[in-house]
Amino acid sequence: MLLNQFLLLAAALFCLGVYGVLTRRNGVLVLMSVELILNAVNINLVAFGAFQDNVVGDVFAVFVIAVAAAEVGVGLAMVLLMYRNRKSIDFTEVDMMRG
Amino acid sequence: MTLLAQVASDFNELTSSEVDIAQNIAFGMIAAVMLFSAFRTVTTANVVHAALYLVIVLAGVAALFILLGSDFVGATQVLVYIGAIIVLFLFGIMLTKARLGDDESVESERRGMGALVGILLLVVMGYALVDTFENAELTFGEPEPIAYVPTEVTVGDVPTPVLEALPDVFAGLGDDDEVTISQADFDSLVPEVQRRVPGAEVFGNNKQIADSIFSQYIVPFEAVSVLLLAALIGAIVVARKE
Amino acid sequence: MTGLLSSFLAVEAVPDVSFTTEANWFLENVWIIPLLPILSFFAILFFGKRLPQGGAEIGIAAVGLAFVLAILTNIAWLDHRDNFDYHDGETRTHLEKHDDHAEDEHASALLEVDGVTESVVLSFAEEGAEGAEEIHPSVAVISERSWFTNGDVDFTAGTIVDGPVALMLFVVTTISLLVHIYSTDYVSGDRRYTHFFAFLSLFTGSMLAYVVSHNILQMIVTWELVGLCSFALIGHWWEEKPNSDAALKAFLTNRVGDIGLLVGMVILFFSAGGTFDVVEINEKAVSGEISQTALTWAAISLTAAVMSKSGQFVLHTWLPDAMAGPTPVSALIHAATLVVAGVFMIARLYPVFWYGFVIPGSDINGLALIGSITVVFGGLLAFVQNDIKKVLAYSTVSQLGYMVLALGVGAWTAALFHLFTHAFFKAGLFLGSGSVAHSVHSFDMKKDMGGMRKFMPTTFKTFIICSIALAGVFPFAGFWSKDEILVGTGGFGVGAGKANGEYTLMLVMGLVGAMLTGAYMTRCIYLTFFGEFRGHGHPHESGPRITIPLIILSVFAFGAGFLNFPPGFLTGDAKKPSFWQERFGHFVEPLAAYFPPISHSVPSWWLAIIASVIGLIGPAIAYFYYFVLVDRKAKETGEKLTELPNGPTTSVGFLKAGHTLLVNKYYLDHLYQNVIVGFTKGPLSKAAYWFNQNVLDGVVDEAGRTAVRSGNFIYRYIDQGAIEGVVNGSGRASTSGGQGLRKIQTGKVQQYAALLFAGATVLAGIFMFVN
């Protein structure tokens, strides 16, 4: 197998993720797109780990998964809060924060 | 190559290049499914569908991990993502009372721009990758030592490569005879053959990962755990009703 | 060649020494003199209001002490000038080698410019080589301390004392002390009495600091400080807009000249090999180490600075407006401080101008031309003023023209001598006009004055003395200095001609200026002191704190000219000045390696007589017009007339036009204020700002909007048309089209994020392809 096939696939996923982040208006869907991006990164990490024949990539992939879990948790909590306050999770309607 | 190799070990006759072909076919199928699902995830107007497409992508990623020989990460991926995160997403969808059917309002009309950026990004990254790595092969290096617990086996159950590799041990024995391969003999085998020895326990790189995490990367690991705790508390604080 | 040489008065071998660091205590520690008034500024500012005299006592004490020190410094200088043992090892120049080679280079550099010059300079060198008679040089005293390091060069701050510095110390402290005393009466009860004295002190202090500066960087600093003080003092009554306008105008006009100052100083700094040291720059200019081109550019740039600071024609317009300040300030500005700063700078860096403008041997040069134009044009403007202070202001412009003219024709000593005498009689005139104004509460000669000689006899007498001195009538101070300038021009071959070049035009303009001076002063005196009183109330003579300074100044105005009898005056032998002749020149003019070899013209009886006659024609005509015609008409009609009802300026066509031109000040103010400043403040800055808001600033927002628009376009025609149909076969998306096109103003975050991504990608791409 070629290293590149994994990397290119990851690149494609990444771009789809970026597309999603840029175009989605629904908060939950934006978070999902972020997940795509993170997974693309993970594929890269593991593929490079295999390429260099060590486990560093794997270890970091695990970390990324853990952080992603945290991110989704907090992110969804914020979306919920937003929904509760505004009855909408349309990102384009988000006003600036005020202290 | 580990798990797949074991699957392949049932097909004793498969050569290395044939294994490669099998892997490539598997990759191609997974990749196609993933790309399609990912595309749907970011384009579908149905929020629940998007989540379900995401599941497929995540599963595909897990499959790729396994294909790359990282069983542990693959398993983690399945557990954490498919098991937990997706459920979270679904909860999120339910709690925000998203329309279960199509909801055109999820999509902004900035699609053209997003597509432009995405394609631009893809072209640049693709060019960079092709330019840099061209035909770099994934060589799965020297596999890790395989643990072996000497046990009695019936000669008939021993695969041919092992029989051929240890002619002295099996000399003059019939198929029904029982024999114990000594640790020394096992050690003398090449790893490819070692895997075929009945009773040999094949490990992935899980052991190494464990070593790494708990020695070299102990600080980041602790940091991640604190982060998770913080995220937990944070999520509660943010989401709770006053 | 020698024939030519013999007609010069003093061709001296330039001694190869410049300065010493060890001399009399007063000469070494001259920094105390400017420091006293500067400290007094802070003291008055912080404690002044709590003192019984509101801080004036601090100012007077400090300036008085500075005055005493300046006198002592002058005494020390007189001794030092003649008796200093310059063979001592401590005396030196900045030049490594000061050999004939350098001299030759310079001579050959000048050769291309003018044949006559060549012979002059070469003959100096030859004379020096022959070592005819050793002349006692005037060795400057320098003391310096490290100031800062930049670019591995150590810069020092320090003081220099030589002839012109000693002179200026005396002039500035004397005038300032008198002005301080005068002010205690004049501005008493003012709303900002304390501030006034604080800035008066700072003004004096910065001028003194300017004078003793030993490097051009210090000169720039103090030059600007002087400007700041003038800003504060001219705008002293800033509640009224005209006053603050005048202050702004003064400061900004000076800033325009400061461009020249900065550029010129920078050129000097680099062409002298990275030094700010005045003495070193001068030495290098004299020895020819600085190229002719650099000197010329530096001289031109610095001339711009002089034009603004010393009120030379086209940049003089701020000076009359500066009359918005209190009268003592006007006196200080016009007599001793601000405006002579420019003249002093030329004198200080004279080699730069001397070689930069090729003063020796040319018949015309920038400095002399500007000076001569200013003499006449400034004088003319004085005729149409009704404000007594503005008459004096334009008179100052004209007199400064004389000084610049003198420096331009090579009559260095004459210029400084005129500065010296002018300081006294002009201060006297200003303070006198203030005294009058103090009692009639106005400066308008036509409306509120007239017949003042009856009410204010002392002021009248001092004013008359100072006016005569200004008009240059024998034997008052102005006569001697003006005559020396006229001789110095060398026009028509007077003063043995061609001493430093034959400046015929300058001589003519000088004579015309002399005529004008007498005439406008006659007009001023008539309008102020003669005729009937036209004001209100009961004017009375001012108190002693005002009159005593006036008396002192008029004594100087009478006698100051005796300090520099021309050589040969009453003795006949111009080559050997006796001990009472040319004392001023002897002690003031540097005779050292940092000063160019100036030739001195021979005084001429003929010129003195002709100039006196011409100088009296003007007053005579004015006298006839005012004292005879107007006076008679006034008696006939019984009205309080100030001009003839059908005078020449209202009846004769071209005179009327000239009058209009003068009343409008040659339309220069119109040009500056309405055209240049108006354009910059109005259309130009508005256009720049419009460009900023709509073009530059618009780019960011426009980029975002364009991205949205192109996104819409792609979405409508490509996405909707083709792709959407393929990927989303169900056709449901067609309904989203209308929704998607609906106008939304929000969503900037994602839009910017998209731009960010796109930008980063493009950049990454560029870097990828570059390598």
Place this chain on the structure above:
Amino acid sequence: MNELREWGLTLLIFAPLIGAAIMMAFPKTDEGIHKVIALGTTIVTAIIGVILLIDFDYDRADEMQWAVERDWIDIIRAEYAVGIDGMSLPLLILTLLVVPLVIIYSWNHFPNPHNPKAFLMLILVLHTGMIGSFVARDLVLFFVFFEVVLLPMFFMIAVWGGEDRKYASLKFFLYTLFGSALMLVSFLALFFLAGAETFSIVGLAEAVADGDISRNAQIWIFGGMLLGFGIKVPMFPFHTWLPDAHTQAPTQGSVILAAVLLKLGTYGFVRIAIPILPEAAVVWAPWIGLLACIGIIYGALGCLAQTDMKRLIAFSSVAHMGYVMLGIATLTDWGINAAIFGMVAHGLITGMLFFVAGSVKERYHTLEISRLGGLLVSAPRMGWILGFISMASLGLPGLAGFWGEFPAILAAYNPANGLPVGLFRVYMVIAALGTVLAAGYLLWLLQRTAMGEPSEEFANDPHITDPNREEWIAWTPLLVLILVFGLVPGLIFNVTDPAVEANISDCLSADVGDDKANFDVGACERDGLDAALAELGVAIGDGE
């Protein structure tokens, strides 16, 4: 003392963060505690700064002192490397001085919507970022701190700002973020192309000098840094975020922005871009000089068109930073010394101007120049202070502003070897012209706000008073320093000079006395025939 030399800078960097962490533990209603903690923290940093000033070896100002190097991110060879030399010392001290003063000024002046806890915490985080940027010797570390600065400022403008704060803050954020993205790309490109195996500034400079990296690539990389730092400076035409940000930011934000943040950009030039890529700097310098000159004139014209006092001051920053950039563009030690002096002077003076503008706003509730007037009557001391700093700002000799302007103008007469002399002399004249315009707009401002009689609207307003206690405490040090630096410029020049000389490549540093006429302009590039041949070889090899 030795311990402090080892730990001092690290403590300095993280002390504000610790302070912020402690503040987190207290509820936001305890405003007093928050104020005390924030002030205490910044005073601790200031004390460390004083110790640093005392301990600093001024004879070795060209070397990094209190230096620390530790492994940080091994995998990309990024190090935790900090240190202080003569070039960064003045700016660091400026930071350590300004931030406590800002907090003192805030004491009873918290802008709406109040919330001192969040406000002060943001300032502390900002403090960390600023200190870190000035002491970092590693590009990755520098970048991290450079970015840390961004967020707190964004929130300060977005939350506590004026009416148009949303637009202004977003513009500030995205504009600078865009710049730093380019900067990061440049850093990475430099790292990979130079093959230095390190991100340390010195290491990279050596690697570039040893020369694998093509001239073309250097020029491109410098271009990226130019944009990145130039936006932060801000240089014409990337300055449009500045007037908005300044106008909308709360007073404290404006002061910090003007006094310190803008200096990060120029500091980046003198610390990173020019020492590492001297050859590319020579190529870009005429353009930088051009933009600087345009900025000087343009900023001044922009000022003349303003009707809002704060916006006017903001535009004056564009003009003043033009002088700094002109000094840098000359690539001479004179010019760069002037630039650093200019940075400090501009920090003090413009910071002061914003303080006064903030106090005026607090009293008049407007900054519209046409409505102000007669400040000298209503609040005489404040009027005098405004006059004093206006004079300082227009570059009056004897005050700090002059020493940033004049040496820069002077240096432009004789720029570094390899730069077009004639062009720079034109720049010099333009810059000198700018001083007239500067005097024009500042004095005009002074005339319209301070002089004359107060307008009826505010004639007897009891709120218009002289500075109160906090304002005096916050302002006096700045006012005194403006005067002191003006009289004794050596205080800064003597410190920066050795460091600047050590940091500009030898081939660039023209001796001030050199007469250009005698100088072979092309000789700078490399020395000797061999080098010339080598360059030819590189050029051929790179001909892609």
